[in-house]
Amino acid sequence: MCDEHDLPPAVRRALADYRRLLAEHGPTWGEDPITYVRQIEADAFVRDEHRFFLALLEKVFARYPGASAEEIEERVRDMDLQEVIRDALAGRELPDNLAALRITPDGVRLEARAQTVLEGEWFRTTLMADSALDRPVTLTVDGAARELAAGGALLVPVTPASVVAVDGRTVGLGGLVRSAPAARLRVRAGFPCRWSVIGENGRGWYPEGAQPRRDGHRDPYFHGDDLVLDVPAEPLTVRVTRGMEYDTAEAEVIPEPGRETLVELTPRRLYDAAARGWYGGDMHVHMNWTGDTVGTPAQAAAAQHGEDLHVLNLVAGNVASERVYDREALEHWAGRDLPWSDATHLARLGVEYRSDLLGHFYAFGMHTPPTRYHTGFLGTADWPPNAEACRELRGLGAVLGYSHPFHVPFDEDAPPAAALTEGRNCSAREIVSGAALGLVDSLDVLNHSSIQATATVYRHLVGAGNRLAVTAGTDTMLSFNRRSSQSGPPGWERVYARLDGPLTAAAFADAIRAGRTFATTGPWLELEVDGHGPGDALDRAPGDRVTVTARCVGPEVRGLELRTADGVVAEGPPGELTAELTVDAPTYVVAVASGPAHPRTFHYSGAYAHTSPVYLDVAGRHVARPADVRWCLDYLDGLETMIREHARLDGERRLTDHLDLLDAARAVYRARLPR
Template structure:
């Protein structure tokens, strides 16, 4: 995969050269069952990679991939998951991403969606603008997974449409979800001539305000508390009555608050203060302040933007976005009716998209999803040997000696139509009549044939609507520590600077060998589809029924 073999030493050099405090290398597939670097993940899960030190932390994570409903990521896993993808090479879009996210959460992972949206999208556009694009890798399941509390972050900063992702992000937090802003470059160390995929790790970054020494645990805690901002370059700060991102203010109705935003960086042209009701204030770079009397629960975020600039590698220009400061009023949490209804419209349209583009039955056999197929010792197309695929006792993350100085042959050009960032288009889906989901046994084999054992699964079976006014997703409070300014850290390349306590990170979507990606399933609120028997499967899974019992509490 790619033009050059990428040994672990390259990942180490890239992280230290860019002075990235946190690097998340993710294992995953590309266009089939093969999972790149799963051997390294099995060896290093739950441990820091060898080049980590007091200032730099590197871990192996996962990107779980389904091109219809989105690519999920996980940081800080204690051990490898059982599944990495679904919906490739004619397999079913099953189980849903929700099942994979539950497993990743159980393994200690901080979860989210990477490169979520690729279509131009505005704050007032309806959901179908981003939903009606076929198998485009868009994060279509994100509304359901956020409502179920299965994701912690969203890569608002990504290689594709930042504006579209930011618009969806603000709809999600306006509907009552607590999600942190993060960044993911989707860079691939073995690519040399593929746009931003060939750029260095950290050309976009998330900064997290870490309390104490840098460890995987302290970094994950900062992310979960929402003490973050993501940026293509500008430094951005936000305070509400002195409290920073991730904090929650509990106020009585009518209290006046002061909001202050500051930026550093020549690429910034405009600063914005946004609440659940939209843009509150806008002004030139440097510093922006506003005062407001709060009458109802809301959130406050800061946004910095500017035109294309040499310091910003994203084609759309400079951009930075903070996580929210939440403002609770009289014990109530933000849950804006317009945002809740928008999310419900998203789920309704998603049902139609699943009917049109989803695969719930493979031609001539039951639909299955492979939990994992390890990459062989040699990759196709002249690829390099994967660490950990050799003799017993070999360090899975030690670069094989024979790779030194060796170049990879360029892969043969495929004539078949390509989709989703150059990956081969999937085979034609099954006929639309009578789509079904096969049952997988706990041992990993398939159950009886689809026609005999499976029950028909309409896309509505998968759709979960769980919107309520809730604030339990935030562990931060108004007493949460704010960022320290006791001394500057060394400024990283293309970044305006950092303050003590803030850690730089990128969710690096590559491995030390090739692309490190994974795939996901479809929407369902059932637990593990692999352990269900035909008799236990109902038309609407049990958790979906429970979810619908809590439907739209905020609207009634």
């Protein structure tokens, strides 16, 4: 499926170029070393990005006290990331791909989780030399000497046969690996699935040619069916699942040395969305976005079918420079289903439009590539406003939604300033104006950033009279084997959209535009208001009563909520929740399901699902809750201040374009306030 030799020449050349960049520059592929590019250098070792950024900022502030947001962005370029990695891992168990050489006044000690290797297998890992001495030492690895500063850290590649010395004294590496006799394992489910084969100390085992991927729980995984892999002849855990509509089946096995052992496992289905007319999609997946490997169409196909992901939006986008990764694939396949698509699996090339001042958004279903993919990188102007790209992409047939919108949780009663975090980042800052002007269709309430913050902003926007759908985008990257949830399988969060007929790109996009959606980390979630579902609008008279019911399926759910523009109106345990509401004024109804951390859930905050609204109009009037409208107006004032203070704009005319957009949005919101 999508053999690389059969790919279009331009796509083959692009993949070859990405491999060259990886070989020359490592996982950053030579991108401009802004903050999140520096993080890429640490992704293989530091799973918790918050610990990484905390350690990085501590280094910056120790050297540059009182640095501003703009100064921080410049200073991170100079930081020694080897020490940052060491500090971020302090007090934590080392990952399986890292050993530590602790150099202290009491001596030198190797700290490692011994990894199992097959007899004759070549093995390589990374050694972190960590000095607690107040003087420099000389670290020699395989004849190459390097100075390790006082209190410093160095990361170097090693094998079990490497010769390591500290100040001329050899250090044994016997604890790195242990040898085991080889066996073969065949895994079979009867259809494509996601498999994990785990040995001692968490070592993952993979079929030949499979990428050694780790998911958001740091578990190894690969996709396919009837696969054979070389494994040790010792206890192994085998797990199989197929995305969120399935449970996980597990078996313990001890393969016989020198022989093939068959493991047949079939995951139990929890729900069948397509049978109900609902299809789940991931609106934000990168095939390539720098990384420790190069993503290919064949890998995307295997992942989509192995996850039973109905809709896959592979987005072309830049990182920190002019280069737009996978642009060649978009230019070839724009407007067409990708070759591995079938009746229940649809893949398209889309776009992530990116501005680190105004926000990033996905585009799905366009028939032609756009002329612009980003603004504001490499010191270029933060112009034009995102609104211009929205207009162009919508004109090309795309459905749009802001991605990974807000990053820091805040209370529901928090002022707009809580959402307008300082500095350049990918927060969805232009969503409030874009929603008012009808330029966007959705918000990725389910994302890898703060679901809680995004859901709060979403409900402010809907309460202020904007009709936006809930969507989901994981920002998964096939070019990373280890990047927390972003190296996880596509579709670990999904937007489910209700279609009235067969699955097509146009039908899925239309369902999002109509708001017939819910988004989830895994649970199935239904909402009915007098028999109507998300996206529907009911016109009622004051005093009318409606019956509202939410239903959920999924072992990770601990609670259900029914909410209107005024907040939570009913809550209860998982299963089914019903309430009778009296309609006194225009409002909306949404359902929310939530739960704690769970093996089925890859988001750090736990399980979550949120529907798009059923709208309750009164005598033809739409919801426009004054408190939410004023929240949006205050937000626009804060955004104007941010643009004036932080935008890179060469000329008053370009500032005026931003201000005119904000004024147009203000006029819409003010018209919704009571007269």
